Amino acid sequence: MxxxxxYTVVGxxxxxxxxxxxxxLMGFPVNLxxxxxxxxxxxxxxxxxxxxxxxxxxxxxxxxxxxxxDMEEALREAQVxxxxxxxxxxxxxxxxxxxxxxxxxxxxxxxxxxxxxMEFTKVLSDQGCEAxxxxxxxxxxxxxxxxxxxxxxxxxxxxxxxxxxxLPAHRTDVVLEALKSAYPQFINGVNVLHxxxxxxxxxxxxxxxxxxxxxxxxTKGEFQFYIDGVTPSVGLVLEVLDRERVTVAAALGIRxxxxxxxxxxxxxxxxxxxxxxxxxxxxxxGIMAPRTLxxxxxxxxxxxxxxxxxxxxxxxxxxxxxxxxxxxxxCFVHRTDYWRRGxxxxxxxxxxxxxxxxxxxVNEGVVPSGTxxxxxxxxx
Amino acid sequence: MxxxxxYTVVGxxxxxxxxxxxxxLMGFPVNLxxxxxxxxxxxxxxxxxxxxxxxxxxxxxxxxxxxxxDMEEALREAQVxxxxxxxxxxxxxxxxxxxxxxxxxxxxxxxxxxxxxMEFTKVLSDQGCEAxxxxxxxxxxxxxxxxxxxxxxxxxxxxxxxxxxxLPAHRTDVVLEALKSAYPQFINGVNVLHxxxxxxxxxxxxxxxxxxxxxxxxTKGEFQFYIDGVTPSVGLVLEVLDRERVTVAAALGIRxxxxxxxxxxxxxxxxxxxxxxxxxxxxxxGIMAPRTLxxxxxxxxxxxxxxxxxxxxxxxxxxxxxxxxxxxxxCFVHRTDYWRRGxxxxxxxxxxxxxxxxxxxVNEGVVPSGTxxxxxxxxx
Numbered sequence: 153m154x155x156x157x158x159y160t161v162v163g164x165x166x167x168x169x170x171x172x173x174x175x176x177l178m179g180f181p182v183n184l185x186x187x188x189x190x191x192x193x194x195x196x197x198x199x200x201x202x203x204x205x206x207x208x209x210x211x212x213x214x215x216x217x218x219x220x221x222d223m224e225e226a227l228r229e230a231q232v233x234x235x236x237x238x239x240x241x242x243x244x245x246x247x248x249x250x251x252x253x254x255x256x257x258x259x260x261x262x263x264x265x266x267x268x269x270m271e272f273t274k275v276l277s278d279q280g281c282e283a284x285x286x287x288x289x290x291x292x293x294x295x296x297x298x299x300x301x302x303x304x305x306x307x308x309x310x311x312x313x314x315x316x317x318x319l320p321a322h323r324t325d326v327v328l329e330a331l332k333s334a335y336p337q338f339i340n341g342v343n344v345l346h347x348x349x350x351x352x353x354x355x356x357x358x359x360x361x362x363x364x365x366x367x368x369x370x371t372k373g374e375f376q377f378y379i380d381g382v383t384p385s386v387g388l389v390l391e392v393l394d395r396e397r398v399t400v401a402a403a404l405g406i407r408x409x410x411x412x413x414x415x416x417x418x419x420x421x422x423x424x425x426x427x428x429x430x431x432x433x434x435x436x437x438g439i440m441a442p443r444t445l446x447x448x449x450x451x452x453x454x455x456x457x458x459x460x461x462x463x464x465x466x467x468x469x470x471x472x473x474x475x476x477x478x479x480x481x482x483c484f485v486h487r488t489d490y491w492r493r494g495x496x497x498x499x500x501x502x503x504x505x506x507x508x509x510x511x512x513x514v515n516e517g518v519v520p521s522g523t524x525x526x527x528x529x530x531x532x
Numbered sequence: 533m534x535x536x537x538x539y540t541v542v543g544x545x546x547x548x549x550x551x552x553x554x555x556x557l558m559g560f561p562v563n564l565x566x567x568x569x570x571x572x573x574x575x576x577x578x579x580x581x582x583x584x585x586x587x588x589x590x591x592x593x594x595x596x597x598x599x600x601x602d603m604e605e606a607l608r609e610a611q612v613x614x615x616x617x618x619x620x621x622x623x624x625x626x627x628x629x630x631x632x633x634x635x636x637x638x639x640x641x642x643x644x645x646x647x648x649x650m651e652f653t654k655v656l657s658d659q660g661c662e663a664x665x666x667x668x669x670x671x672x673x674x675x676x677x678x679x680x681x682x683x684x685x686x687x688x689x690x691x692x693x694x695x696x697x698x699l700p701a702h703r704t705d706v707v708l709e710a711l712k713s714a715y716p717q718f719i720n721g722v723n724v725l726h727x728x729x730x731x732x733x734x735x736x737x738x739x740x741x742x743x744x745x746x747x748x749x750x751t752k753g754e755f756q757f758y759i760d761g762v763t764p765s766v767g768l769v770l771e772v773l774d775r776e777r778v779t780v781a782a783a784l785g786i787r788x789x790x791x792x793x794x795x796x797x798x799x800x801x802x803x804x805x806x807x808x809x810x811x812x813x814x815x816x817x818g819i820m821a822p823r824t825l826x827x828x829x830x831x832x833x834x835x836x837x838x839x840x841x842x843x844x845x846x847x848x849x850x851x852x853x854x855x856x857x858x859x860x861x862x863c864f865v866h867r868t869d870y871w872r873r874g875x876x877x878x879x880x881x882x883x884x885x886x887x888x889x890x891x892x893x894v895n896e897g898v899v900p901s902g903t904x905x906x907x908x909x910x911x912x
Contacts, residue, residue: 360746363861367747369763370755383749385825385865392864445765474864477857481743484772484854485765 156180157330158217160230162245163237164192167262169305170297171236173203173214178334183218185226187248194302195219204306227252232260232330235272236293238448239265239456243499246272250279257285258330260316264289265456266348267495269319270514273527274501282531288318288327291347294337309435311418315341315350320517320529343514349401349408349464354457355393356411357449358478363389365445365485373443378436387427389474394426396472400461403468404507445485454482459494467497468507501525536560537710538597540610542625543617544572547642549685550677551616553583553594558714563598565606567628574682575599584686607632612640612710615652616673618828619645619836623879626652630659637665638710640696644669645836646728647875649699650894653907654881662911668698668707671727674717689815691798695721695730700897700909723894729781729788729844734837735773736791737829738858743769745825745865753823758816767807769854774806776852780841783848784887825865834862839874847877848887881905 157180161172164186176182186192195201196219205211220226227233227249235245242261249259253276261268269289276287296308314337318324321343331338341347361368364381375381382390394411401408415421415429423429430436442449458479465472483490497503501523502510509520517529537560541552544566556562566572575581576599585591600606607613607629615625622641629639633656641648649669656667676688694717698704701723711718721727741748744761755761762770774791781788795801795809803809810816822829838859845852863870877883881903882890889900897909 362743363745364747365743365769366740366761366763366766367744369765370760375750380750381746383746385749386746388867389745389861389864473860477860480853480857481769484769487768 157333158229158231159183159334160185160226160233162226162233162235162249163241164195165236166297166299166305167293167295168234168236169195169201169299170203170295170307171234171262172216173201173305174210174295174307175234175334176200176214176216177203177210177212180334181217181229182214183220183226183230184216185220185223187221189221192219192221198303200303202301202304204300204304206308209307209310223248224252227254227257230257232258234260234262236262238452239263239268240452242268242272242456243275246275247279250276250281253281253283253285255284257283258327259285259287260327260331261287261289262294263292263351264344264347265453266351266354267344267460267500268348268456269317269344270348270500270502271495273319274499274525276528277501277525277531280531281528284529286318286323286327288316288324289344289347290338291315291341291350292352294335311337313337313339315339315347317341317344317347317514319344319514321515322517345401345404345406345510345514346408349397349404349406349461350414351397351457351461352411352414353449353453354461355390355397357453358458358482359389359393360386361442361445361447361449362478362481362485364441368441368443368445371441373441375441376437377439377441378430378433379439381441382427382430384425384427387425387430391426392474393478396465396470396475397461400465400468400470400472403470404464405511450482450486451488454479455490455494459490459496460500463495463497467504501527537713538609538611539563539714540565540606540613542606542613542615542629543621544575545616546677546679546685547673547675548614548616549575549581549679550583550675550687551614551642552596553581553685554590554675554687555614555714556580556594556596557583557590557592560714561597562594563600563606563610564596565600565603567601569601572599572601578683580683582681582684584680584684586688589687589690603628604632607637610637612638614640614642616642618832619643619648620832622648622652622836623655626655627659630656630661633661633663633665635664637663638707639665639667640707640711641667641669642674643672643731644724644727645833646731646734647724647840647880648728648836649697649724650728650880650882651875653699654879654905656908657881657905657911660911661908664909666698666703666707668696668704669724669727670718671695671721671730672732674715691717693717693719695719695727697721697724697727697894699724699894701895702897725781725784725786725890725894726788729777729784729786729841730794731777731837731841732791732794733829733833734841735770735777737833738838738862739769739773740766741822741825741827741829742858742861742865744821748821748823748825751821753821755821756817757819757821758810758813759819761821762807762810764805764807767805767810771806772854773858776845776850776854777841780845780848780850780852783850784844785891830862830866831868834859835870835874839870839876840880843875843877881907
């Protein structure tokens with residue numbers, strides 16, 4: 153039998169724990185990295201994670217090869233690096249990993265939100281990384297999971313099909329091949345513009361949070377986020393944002409799925425309009441609202457999902473006034489300049505490129521002549 | 533004793549009924565006009581309105597001189613015409629009244645929201661009205677009232693001081709003089725830019741409705757609009773909108789009151805920030821949210837308050853991205869183009885004027901040379 157793929161999971165929140173434990177229970181050697189050693193002290197002491205699961209799902213004590221807060225040590229032996237942190241931390245992980253990556257390694261962002269692989273690549277390049285590593289991003293996170301203690305995790309569901317794309321896209325098959333012994337669920341997501349623009353969280357999370365802002369704060373989230381929070385008028389706003397997202401994709405030559413299509417495809421949930429289809433998705437039952445507005449639905453999805461989509465829109469001539477309105481309100485609520493903090497085209501390294509130049513970059517990895525930076529695959 | 537001022541109250545909603553009944557109980561002859569005869573049939577049959585009130589307030593059966601849906605008849609003998617309709621109906625009332633107004637009559641919009649007197653004047657002028665009538669606007673409505681039956685009304689509170697301004701402002705004293713036997717509470721509001729830009733509803737109503745949108749729809753408004761609806765983060769958004777409003781006023785050379793100053797002045801309510809001050813205003817206790825999003829807080833305050841303030845901002849170079857965001861979300865929620873439906877500078881007759889030209893207009897009634905329309909006082 154072939155040697156088992158060696159994984160490093162970066163990030164030990166509920167998602168990273170679930171993934172590390174599941175991979176280990178499948179028999180793969182797994183390193184778990186977390187920036188703050190204290191957060192993984194209990195896992196290090198026990199030597200692994202107790203995984204619980206749905207009926208018939210993976211469960212048991214998952215022994216880990218290494219638990220560390222030293223990035224060099226974490227990456228040394230890894231073949232596949234699964235990044236499972238909020239996308240607002242992707243740039244920081246790239247900076248930390250840049251000196252230690254080496255040829256042939258695969259980095260998968262779980263998920264990338266919008267522009268994740270492009271930002272990660274740009275930061276690696278800016279840091280002088282010369283490793284011929286492959287950066288890829290998943291469209292969504294494969295698990296629905298929760299932490300139930302310092303060294304425990306529980307998986308509620310696993311998705312059947314998760315698109316992913318490498319940057320550049322001609323490397324996607326290599327990534328799928330490396331992952332398939334663990335995750336046959338990953339499928340080819342075309343390229344990172346597709347995965348980034350099929351980001352449904354960009355449409356759902358910030359608007360739904362803001363249009364329920366007072367209720368979240370005054371009830372501490374004691375209501376069902378989708379079932380109570382998506383009323384007919386809120387649905388109208390989500391539909392406008394969704395149309396804007398699909399239009400931005402069209403301006404980039406991409407046929408993105410509408411939220412209605414996605415709900416039908418992923419959950420077989422249908423309805424006369426978006427609000428109805430959401431109410432008809434049984435998986436949304438029981439999902440409670442955030443307990444506070446200091447939640448990743450705003451502080452992650454606004455800068456890492458909406459801001460880059462708005463940046464594409466402004467560059468390629470699409471009006472996205474709904475999205476702009478949502479970003480602005482989020483800036484007020486958090487007293488934060490998400491336009492500056494978020495993924496601008498400059499941070500993605502693609503400022504002033506034409507659509508065909510951008511397409512050539514995500515598919516072939518070539519950059520326009522005159523570009524002042526070189527992606528890692530050109531440096532190596 | 534001097535002959536009693538003859539009033540016509542236009543509009544028989546809860547506010548118009550309260551005002552007509554109170555004026556009649558004070559001994560003034562009062563005509564009550566309503567566009568739809570059916571809505572005032574019970575009042576016409578009884579010959580008046582049964583008024584209830586707070587302890588010590590006006591109450592009793594108020595006999596009216598006339599109840600009509602014929603504008604000509606309603607205005608024939610009137611000296612003061614109190615317009616008590618949603619501001620979105622001001623233009624329609626002006627069109628209907630234009631043929632029947634005559635010299636010396638006073639029209640007071642209760643209240644004007646933003647740009648009410650300017651819009652009313654422009655419509656009268658466009659209709660060829662040549663009467664030397666005076667149009668004025670109040671900053672807020674003097675009563676808090678409710679209808680309790682087809683020929684009843686109840687007054688909860690009356691404000692102590694309500695600024696009003698005539699257009700042009702040198703006529704304000706004439707209006708105050710005509711009203712003072714009935715309403716000593718009216719005070720000089722400087723000019724219609726002051727009354728229009730001290731419009732607190734523009735700041736409070738649409739944003740508070742939208743940031744509580746889902747809760748309003750899913751609970752049918754079963755929560756306290758201000759007490760539960762103004763959470764700390766919602767307060768931050770209101771503060772941004774309020775700063776924008778005060779900045780627009782400053783660009784017009786006007787020192788508008790901040791919402792915090794207004795809460796302290798009007799209600800002696802204070803707090804470290806706007807959310808706290810609102811929670812400290814006992815008058816907000818018990819005020820429930822709208823039962824649906826089809827409410828004047830959106831369909832009136834967006835086009836008649838926010839849109840004209842944004843129009844001033846855009847003309848005079850102030851950034852009001854918060855207000856723009858609120859208007860856009862309201863457009864989505866109601867699937868209505870409030871930019872077009874609302875009070876543009878063109879509808880106010882002041883397009884492309886400089887600040888000094890606008891100031892001369894509201895204070896002195898003079899229009900810049902080359903203006904293609906003539907206000908009624910120049911026609912007569």
